[in-house]
Every structure is written in C-alpha cells, then in structure tokens.
Amino acid sequence: MSEIEPWLTELLRLNDEEEKMTDKQIKIVQAAVEIFSEKGFAGSSTSEIAQKAGVAEGTIFRHYKTKKELLLSIVAPMMSKLIAPFAVKDFTKVLEADYPDVEQFLRAITINRLEFARKHFPIIKIFMHEIPFHNELREQFKETVAVLVLEKAYKAIRHFQKQGQLIELPEPTAMRLIVSTIMGFLITRFLLVPDSEWDEEEEIDYTIKFILYGLSPR
Amino acid sequence: MSEIEPWLTELLRLNDEEEKMTDKQIKIVQAAVEIFSEKGFAGSSTSEIAQKAGVAEGTIFRHYKTKKELLLSIVAPMMSKLIAPFAVKDFTKVLEADYPDVEQFLRAITINRLEFARKHFPIIKIFMHEIPFHNELREQFKETVAVLVLEKAYKAIRHFQKQGQLIELPEPTAMRLIVSTIMGFLITRFLLVPDSEWDEEEEIDYTIKFILYGLSPR
Amino acid sequence: MSEIEPWLTELLRLNDEEEKMTDKQIKIVQAAVEIFSEKGFAGSSTSEIAQKAGVAEGTIFRHYKTKKELLLSIVAPMMSKLIAPFAVKDFTKVLEADYPDVEQFLRAITINRLEFARKHFPIIKIFMHEIPFHNELREQFKETVAVLVLEKAYKAIRHFQKQGQLIELPEPTAMRLIVSTIMGFLITRFLLVPDSEWDEEEEIDYTIKFILYGLSPR
Amino acid sequence: MSEIEPWLTELLRLNDEEEKMTDKQIKIVQAAVEIFSEKGFAGSSTSEIAQKAGVAEGTIFRHYKTKKELLLSIVAPMMSKLIAPFAVKDFTKVLEADYPDVEQFLRAITINRLEFARKHFPIIKIFMHEIPFHNELREQFKETVAVLVLEKAYKAIRHFQKQGQLIELPEPTAMRLIVSTIMGFLITRFLLVPDSEWDEEEEIDYTIKFILYGLSPR
DNA sequence: AATGAATGAGAGTTCATTCAT
DNA sequence: AATGAATGAACTCTCATTCAT
Structure with a gap:
C-alpha cells in the first residue's frame, strides 16, 4: 500500500480545493x-487505524471530530463522482450529438462505470455496506441520485424510445433492468471473480x- | 414483533428435529x-438483544457460546434453504418433465425466489451484510452454492441451449446475466421501493x- | 481418576459416621x-467442577450451600487427620514406652507424615494454598494445631532434652528446625521431584x- | 501505603533502564x-486494583495488555534478583577468597536472603502462591534457578566437602537440607510469627x- | 435428590474521545 | 499539528447461585 492509490489522488484533489491535507492526515485516510x-465501519477501531497509519491515536481526532466524520469524509465526496457522467447541463444535446444509437450510449456508460469502479473499489465497498446504517448517507444519496441521475436517465430512455430504439416499457422498469445488468457485471468482475482471468x-x-x-x- | 415471523417458524422447524428451543431462546433469536x-452484527450489542428479548444478558451466552455463534445459528440454516430448489436429485428429469420451455422455467425460479426473499428478508439482509467479514460464512456459501447450484444451473442452461431456446454463450456469462436480472428485481422490490405500489x-x-x-x- | 483415591476413602469414612454421601456427591468432591x-480455589469454577463430576450445575448447591462450603468440607476434615499422631491422651506414656531414643521417635514421625502426605497430597496442596485467604481455615488450624500439637511436641522436646539426647535450645526453635527439615523433605518428595527416582x-x-x-x- | 516500599524502588530501578513508568503506572503496580x-491473583479484580490505585480501570489495560501481564511484570523481574547472589562469574574465586569456612558462607547467604525477603516480602508471597498455576512462571524459574543457582550451589558444596568441612552426601541431599532449614527460618520469621518479638x-x-x-x- | 434454564452482578477488556504537554 | 496517557462507558462473557420442574 505504499504506492498512491487512485481513489486517494481523487480524494486529495477534491479536498485540495478547500484546504490542504497534512501528510499524517493522508496516512489516516489511507489506513481508514x-x-x-x-472489517466494516463498526468492526474497525480508531486505534487500529491510527496504528496502521503510523500516527498517535489522538491525531485522528484532531482532523475528524468523530469516527463517523472520518467515514463520511471518505464516502461523501465519492458520491458526487458517482453521478458525474450525468451531471452535465445540457444532457439532451450530449445525447444527440455523441450517441446516435443506444448501443454506443450503453457501451460508453458501462465502460465509464467500469473504470470508476476499478478506481474507487474499496470506497464503493465501504459505501454500499454502510448506506443501510447511516441516515446521512442515505439522504445524501437519495438527493443526488434520485433527483439528478434518475431524471437524466429517464430522459435518455424516453429519448431512445421515441427513436424506436427501445421498446415501450415504464422508464423505472427499463432503468432497473439496465442497471441490474451493469451492476451485476461490475459485482461479478470485482467481487466474485476478482482474480480469475476473464476476457x-x-x-x-x-x-x-x-x-x-x-x-x-x- | 409479537406475531410469529415466517422465517422464525422455518428456523424452528429446522432446529426442532435436533432439539427443542426454550421460550427464551426463541425470543433471543427473534430479537437478534x-x-x-x-444495525449490522458489529453494530449490535448483546445487551440490546437481551433487553429486546426480555431476558438476562447471561441467558444469551447459556445458549450461544459467543455472539458470533448466535449470528451463525441464524444465518447458516438459511443457506441450505437458499439452495433448496436446486437440491433435487434428478434435476434433468424435473427439467424435462416440468419445464417444456425456458420461460416457464425462469418464471418458476423467479417466483420461487421471490417468495423465499419475502419470507426470509431480514435474515437474507444479515447474510449479505456479514458474508464479506466472516470466513466461515464465505466458505460455507462457496461449498454449497458453488458446488450444488452452479453445477445444476449450468446443466439447465446447456439443456435449453441444446434445444435452441437459448443462444450459445458461455454458461457463466448466461448465468451472470440471468442472476443479475433476477437479483436486481428482488433488490428493487425489497430494498429500494419496499413500500411503494408496484404491479x-x-x-x-x-x-x-x-x-x-x-x-x-x- | 476412576480408581478410588486414598484421601477419598478417608473422607468418606469421616463423613460416614454422620451421614451417607450420595454417589453424585462423591463425584462432586472428587472433581472439586x-x-x-x-487451579486453586478462586481459579476454579463450579460449572467446571459440575462438568468433571458429570452432574448438573445445580446439584452442587443442593449439597453445599456455597462454593466455599464445598472447599471447607474438603479441607476441614483433613486437619483433624493432620494432627492425629499427637491426639493421644497419654502422650508421655507413649513416648516413654514406644520411643526409647530420639532417632526412633523422629523416624516414626517422619514415616508417618510421609504416608499421610502420600495419601492426602492433593488436599494438602489445596489447604496450603488457601489458608492465607480464608480466616476460618486459619482460625481452625491455629486452634487445633497450636493448642494440641505444639503443646505435645514441646513436651516431647523437653522430654528428650532432660534425657540429654537433645541439646538445650528453646523448644520453639528446636521445633522449627525439626519441622523445617521434615517439611523440606516432604515438599521435595512430592512437589519438586515427584516423578524422578529417588531412594x-x-x-x-x-x-x-x-x-x-x-x-x-x- | 503512601511511603514508597522497598520492593517498589527496586522494581522501578529495573524498569527505569528500559523506559519510564508514569505516575499512574507506579500507582497501579503498587496497588496490584x-x-x-x-487475595491471590485469581481472587483479585482489576476494578479493585484500579480503585486502590486511584485510576480508571481502562488505564490498567493501557499499560498491561492483560491482568496476567500485570502479574508477570511484577513477579518476573523479582526472579532475577532472587538469584543475584549466585550470578557471579567467578564463583569459586569468591568462595575461596571471601569464605574460608562453611559457617561464614552459610551466615552470609542466610543474612543476605533474610534482607532480600524483608525487602520483597509481598512479591515473594505472590510468587510462591502463583507459581503452581502459571506455566510461564514455572518455566522461567526452572531455567534461571535450576541452571544458574543449582550448579553454583553444588559447586560450593563440593568445594567444602573436599576441604573436609562438610560430610560426604549427595549434593542434592545436602542442598535440600540446607535450603529447607533456611527457608523454614524465613517462613517462620515472616509468615508464622511476623509480629512477635524474636531475637x-x-x-x-x-x-x-x-x-x-x-x-x-x- | 437431581436437573438445567435462568439470573444479574461483576469479571476482564476495548473503545472513542479528551486533554495536558 | 501532534502526541499518548488517561478516561469511563460500554462491551462480551463468566460466575455462583436460585428455582421451577
């Protein structure tokens, strides 16, 4: 773990704009x-994190008021990245210009999310495990995803339906089927057969x- | 929670054959x-469980040597139920006799798993959350599912491929696509929109x- | 431990006069x-004793109100045996009649205590470990030993001093030197080199x- | 117990060379x-120790991982002191130069051990009570004492036997008789008649x- | 007489957090 | 900014003892 992880550089960049992180702080986040x-959030102890980070126990609490704040500081910024591809202003234009057919659109999305998952895998894992236990996470997720992503995604679905490229079924259902398939692809790739060869x-x-x-x- | 939950009656039936559970023990399992x-395994305390079950904390440890043993006693028996539909001896015969086409086969499996999920929802949730953190669970799961289910499922896929009802792609890939879709269906139903109306x-x-x-x- | 231990038969005999011990009770004492x-008194648990004795946990408390009572029921009767050789009424007569010289007296005492230690070894060990922590034991010991044994022993010392067989030094000092040597002999035999060959x-x-x-x- | 005990200054000195003990840590050791x-090791509770030391219970476990480690940290360093008089390199030289006859040798040893016992009495008591129940202690004791002390002591015995000052009997037997007598002396002094006047x-x-x-x- | 489920006090230990340095 | 000793609440687990059966 001595090389810098991709998710870390992302995280640094995000925080950089606000304030500098000290060396020790970076080590703390890395260890956390x-x-x-x-081990999961509840199964981890701050003292273990401190030890792995090579800092004193107190140092963690100099940067993060509580253990939970440390968790959120890791997970929250990842959420905005999660929805980035949809956070374009003029979504329909992009759609029309860049993706003449569904296949290209789906392929772009899939590859994009694959790269995202590859980069942020450990944080995504944390996120998915903790979301049922922390209201803040759930709320934040609902607000960003539900409002931003769903809306845009439905728009895309309708767009391709109008063009006759997709059959007519309720957007939520279409959405569900697409997302299930792509998520299943990612889960298989990163969780179930992470090491095995696969084309x-x-x-x-x-x-x-x-x-x-x-x-x-x- | 005073009415008897469906997963509880199942669990009782499984244990009944071996030995009787006392009233308090049932209350403990229910509360657990x-x-x-x-709250997740690590986030739950035995004292809270004892309180909800209306027993002394010591009583829990009379029946289960450790907190983890309590977890396993809940989750492990569910695993055998999980794979039940595939645990038939003469699987190919069943296939030929009962399911002339893929659609009926898929529909049967889906509805069956839907009912299963409806019954065992809380335990399945526990199981899915804890499996990454407990080697015993992971091992047990791999042994039963990998060996039993995968083999049978691949057989079914090949069966329908030979009949020309399914296109020729690698069984694991076909399996992944099917399972993703059904799992996505179940997750949507029970986790994402549990209360909303859906047809x-x-x-x-x-x-x-x-x-x-x-x-x-x- | 299936053969009956010598200390047990003794203990049975002692209690027999008062009341019968049931089978289970014997097993309990044996295990205790x-x-x-x-493991020492404080380091042992009643549940472990029950298990080793093959009885239910409650059974112990049917016969002995507390754990401590169980200890005392084992240790106390041994004390009277400990001092038995001196509990003769007409000690001086015995002395004159049976032991014309110190050597024979010392030899008799030594061999007698050796046999006693051989028989009651485990109980003596318990006794010596627990006496500093239990006032009842200490009191009981002082009363019997101090009063009975010391008095008689001093009498014997004076007796042999008068005869010129022992040099003139304070009885307690003489007593201390003799007892130290014999105890050292027994401790070496039973604790330090229990298994090694020794003539x-x-x-x-x-x-x-x-x-x-x-x-x-x- | 507010004055500093002699065994404590010793213990501090031993540890001082390695690392400083905090105030609270000293209080903990003192109380322990x-x-x-x-009350004996098993009969003592960490909460009682904490209370007597005037610290929070958690503080004990910051310095000693377990209750047993606390015990060993007290008892182990005393063992090296116990054998100090024999831990001279050129033992025979010392013997010849300093102790021309057995009497002076025995007197020196006795007085030396008497002072040692006076200083470390409570720790010696703990040591002797716990040694049967803790393998680490027993092993450590065997290694140091058996190897170092016995060898030297036998050498001394042979030395005086050769000079005709001691009769010819097996060294272990001679050793046993001498040690029994001195130990009996110390036990009498410190355990049996600690308060009474004795010359x-x-x-x-x-x-x-x-x-x-x-x-x-x- | 015997059981063993149940208890609740208390055991040893861990933990997130604080604070003087 | 960083430390690490100190805390005390909470944790899992053990124990002697009780009691309905």
Whole structure:
C-alpha cells in the first residue's frame, strides 16, 4: 500500500480545493479506507487505524471530530463522482450529438462505470455496506441520485424510445433492468471473480448485447 | 414483533428435529434477527438483544457460546434453504418433465425466489451484510452454492441451449446475466421501493421477457 | 481418576459416621479436589467442577450451600487427620514406652507424615494454598494445631532434652528446625521431584541423621 | 501505603533502564502488589486494583495488555534478583577468597536472603502462591534457578566437602537440607510469627549451628 | 435428590474521545 | 499539528447461585 492509490489522488484533489491535507492526515485516510473496507465501519477501531497509519491515536481526532466524520469524509465526496457522467447541463444535446444509437450510449456508460469502479473499489465497498446504517448517507444519496441521475436517465430512455430504439416499457422498469445488468457485471468482475482471468472486452460485449436484445423491438 | 415471523417458524422447524428451543431462546433469536438486520452484527450489542428479548444478558451466552455463534445459528440454516430448489436429485428429469420451455422455467425460479426473499428478508439482509467479514460464512456459501447450484444451473442452461431456446454463450456469462436480472428485481422490490405500489405481476413479466429476449435467438 | 483415591476413602469414612454421601456427591468432591488442587480455589469454577463430576450445575448447591462450603468440607476434615499422631491422651506414656531414643521417635514421625502426605497430597496442596485467604481455615488450624500439637511436641522436646539426647535450645526453635527439615523433605518428595527416582529409604536416613546431628550434644 | 516500599524502588530501578513508568503506572503496580498478595491473583479484580490505585480501570489495560501481564511484570523481574547472589562469574574465586569456612558462607547467604525477603516480602508471597498455576512462571524459574543457582550451589558444596568441612552426601541431599532449614527460618520469621518479638541474632545463630552440626564431620 | 434454564452482578477488556504537554 | 496517557462507558462473557420442574 505504499504506492498512491487512485481513489486517494481523487480524494486529495477534491479536498485540495478547500484546504490542504497534512501528510499524517493522508496516512489516516489511507489506513481508514483499507480497514473500513476490510472489517466494516463498526468492526474497525480508531486505534487500529491510527496504528496502521503510523500516527498517535489522538491525531485522528484532531482532523475528524468523530469516527463517523472520518467515514463520511471518505464516502461523501465519492458520491458526487458517482453521478458525474450525468451531471452535465445540457444532457439532451450530449445525447444527440455523441450517441446516435443506444448501443454506443450503453457501451460508453458501462465502460465509464467500469473504470470508476476499478478506481474507487474499496470506497464503493465501504459505501454500499454502510448506506443501510447511516441516515446521512442515505439522504445524501437519495438527493443526488434520485433527483439528478434518475431524471437524466429517464430522459435518455424516453429519448431512445421515441427513436424506436427501445421498446415501450415504464422508464423505472427499463432503468432497473439496465442497471441490474451493469451492476451485476461490475459485482461479478470485482467481487466474485476478482482474480480469475476473464476476457473483459468479450464480457462487455455480451452484456451490452443482452441489454440491447432484451429491450429493443424485434 | 409479537406475531410469529415466517422465517422464525422455518428456523424452528429446522432446529426442532435436533432439539427443542426454550421460550427464551426463541425470543433471543427473534430479537437478534431484528437488531442484527437493523444495525449490522458489529453494530449490535448483546445487551440490546437481551433487553429486546426480555431476558438476562447471561441467558444469551447459556445458549450461544459467543455472539458470533448466535449470528451463525441464524444465518447458516438459511443457506441450505437458499439452495433448496436446486437440491433435487434428478434435476434433468424435473427439467424435462416440468419445464417444456425456458420461460416457464425462469418464471418458476423467479417466483420461487421471490417468495423465499419475502419470507426470509431480514435474515437474507444479515447474510449479505456479514458474508464479506466472516470466513466461515464465505466458505460455507462457496461449498454449497458453488458446488450444488452452479453445477445444476449450468446443466439447465446447456439443456435449453441444446434445444435452441437459448443462444450459445458461455454458461457463466448466461448465468451472470440471468442472476443479475433476477437479483436486481428482488433488490428493487425489497430494498429500494419496499413500500411503494408496484404491479408485481407486470414487473415479473417484464423481467422474464427481458431475459428471454436478451438470451433467445431471433 | 476412576480408581478410588486414598484421601477419598478417608473422607468418606469421616463423613460416614454422620451421614451417607450420595454417589453424585462423591463425584462432586472428587472433581472439586482435582480442580481446586490444579487451579486453586478462586481459579476454579463450579460449572467446571459440575462438568468433571458429570452432574448438573445445580446439584452442587443442593449439597453445599456455597462454593466455599464445598472447599471447607474438603479441607476441614483433613486437619483433624493432620494432627492425629499427637491426639493421644497419654502422650508421655507413649513416648516413654514406644520411643526409647530420639532417632526412633523422629523416624516414626517422619514415616508417618510421609504416608499421610502420600495419601492426602492433593488436599494438602489445596489447604496450603488457601489458608492465607480464608480466616476460618486459619482460625481452625491455629486452634487445633497450636493448642494440641505444639503443646505435645514441646513436651516431647523437653522430654528428650532432660534425657540429654537433645541439646538445650528453646523448644520453639528446636521445633522449627525439626519441622523445617521434615517439611523440606516432604515438599521435595512430592512437589519438586515427584516423578524422578529417588531412594526414599536413604533420603529418610539422611534427613533423620541431619536432624540428629544438628540437635544432639557432641 | 503512601511511603514508597522497598520492593517498589527496586522494581522501578529495573524498569527505569528500559523506559519510564508514569505516575499512574507506579500507582497501579503498587496497588496490584498489595491486592495480589492479600487475595491471590485469581481472587483479585482489576476494578479493585484500579480503585486502590486511584485510576480508571481502562488505564490498567493501557499499560498491561492483560491482568496476567500485570502479574508477570511484577513477579518476573523479582526472579532475577532472587538469584543475584549466585550470578557471579567467578564463583569459586569468591568462595575461596571471601569464605574460608562453611559457617561464614552459610551466615552470609542466610543474612543476605533474610534482607532480600524483608525487602520483597509481598512479591515473594505472590510468587510462591502463583507459581503452581502459571506455566510461564514455572518455566522461567526452572531455567534461571535450576541452571544458574543449582550448579553454583553444588559447586560450593563440593568445594567444602573436599576441604573436609562438610560430610560426604549427595549434593542434592545436602542442598535440600540446607535450603529447607533456611527457608523454614524465613517462613517462620515472616509468615508464622511476623509480629512477635524474636531475637533475630540468636535465631540466626541457632539455625547456622544446626546446619553446621548436621552436616559437618564429627 | 437431581436437573438445567435462568439470573444479574461483576469479571476482564476495548473503545472513542479528551486533554495536558 | 501532534502526541499518548488517561478516561469511563460500554462491551462480551463468566460466575455462583436460585428455582421451577
């Protein structure tokens, strides 16, 4: 863990704009991510984090008032990144200009999220485990995702339906089927068979085709 | 929580064959399921469980040597139920006799798992949250599921592929796409929109059709 | 431990006169002696004793109101046996009749205590460990030993001093030197080198001679 | 107990070389020695120690991982002091130069151990009570004492035997008789009659003479 | 007489957090 | 900014003892 992790540079960049993080603080976050993702938030102790980070126990609480604040400081900024691809102002324009057909759109989204997951894997794991236990997380997630992403995503679905590229079913249902498939792809890749050889290109292809055939008119 | 929960009667039945559970023990398990599923294993305290169960804290440890043993006593028996539909001896015969086409097979599996999830929801939630943190669980799961279910499932896929009802793609890939879709259906139903109105019949239909179109030759 | 231990038959005999012990009670005492002597009183748990005795936890408390009562029921009766050799009415007569010289007296005492220690070893161990922590034990010991044994022992010392067989030094000092030597002999035999081969006859001889030379006029 | 005990200054000195003990830590050790020696290790509770030391219970465990570690930190360093008189490199030289006859040698040893016992009495008491129940203690004791002390002591015995000052009997036997007598002296002094008036000079004299007469050729 | 489930006080230990340095 | 000793509440677990059966 001596090389700098991708999620860390992201996190640094996010925080950088606000204020500098000290060396020790970086070490703390690094250790916290590792331990939280390995044992879960409640199963991790601040003293263990301090030890792995090579700082005194008190130092953690100089930067984060509570253990929970440390968790949130890790997980919250990742959420805005999560929804980044949809946070464009003129979504419909992008859609029309860049993605003439569903396939290209789906492929772009899938690859984009694949890279995102690859980069932020440990934090995503933490996020998914803790979201049921922390209202702040859930609320924050609902606000950003529900409002921003869902709206844009439905718009995209309707767009392609109008073009006759997707069959007519309720947007939430279409959304569910697409997201399930892509999430299943990511979970399989990163959780179930992380080490085994798998032909990524091919699997992406199968996955996109599956959605396409499943949702396009015959 | 004074009415008897469905998962409890199941659990009782499983244990009944071996030895009787006392009244207090039932109360303990009941309370533990509730609290574990609400706060996670590490976030729950035995004293809280004891209080909710209306027993002395020591009583818990009379029946379960450790807090973890209590967890396993709840989660482990559910695993065998999880794979029950595949634990038939002569699987191919059942396949041929009962399910002339993929659609009926998929529909049966989906509805069956839907009912299962409805019954065991809190325990499944506990299981899914704890499996990354407990080796015993992971091992046990791998042994039962990997060996039993995967094998049978692949057989079914090959069976329908030979009949020309499914397109030719690697069994693991086909499996992944199907399972993703069904799991996404269940997660949506029980976690994301548990209270909202949703037309279950219709959603099942959409889901099955999606898989069908996605995987059958045109 | 399935054969009946010598200290047990003694204990049974002592109690027999008062009341019968049930089978389970015997098992309890047997287990208690073993465990107390191995782990100390405070370090032993009644549940462990019950388990080793093959009885229910409650059964112990049917026979002994408290854990401590169980301890005392084991240790107390041994005390009267401890002082038995001195509990003769007409001690001086015995002395004159049976032991014409100190050597024979010392040899008799030593061998007698050796046999006693061999028989009651585990209980003696318990006794010696617990006496500093239990006032009842200490009081009881002082009353019996101080009053009975010391008095008689001093009498014997004076007796042999008058005869010129022992040099003139204060009885307590003489007593201390003799007892130290014999106790050292027993402790070596049973605690320090319990398993190693040692020529008992010879060691007894050395020990007696040592005391004799150390205390007799040249 | 507000004055500083002699054994404490010793213990501090031993540890000082390695690392400083905090004020509270000293208080903890002080309280632990008192309570362990009064009630035995298993019979003492950490909460009682904390209370007597005037610290929070958690503080104990900041300095000692377990209750047992606290015990060992008290008892172990005393063991090296116990054998100090024999831990001289050129033992035979010391023997020849400083102790021309057995009497002076025995007297020196006795007085030296008497002072040692006076200083470390509570810790010695703890040590002797706990040694049967803790393998680490027993092993450590065997290693240091058996190897170091016994060897040297036997050498001394042979030395005086060669000079004709001691009769020819097996070294272990001679050792046993001498140690028994001195230990008996110390136990009497500190355990049996701690408060009563006793003429120490005189008693030492009797004791030395007893060993001398008992073991020297006539 | 015997059981063993149940108890609740208290055991040893961990923990997030504070604070003087 | 950083330390690490100190805290005390809370944790898991053990124990001697009780009591309905």
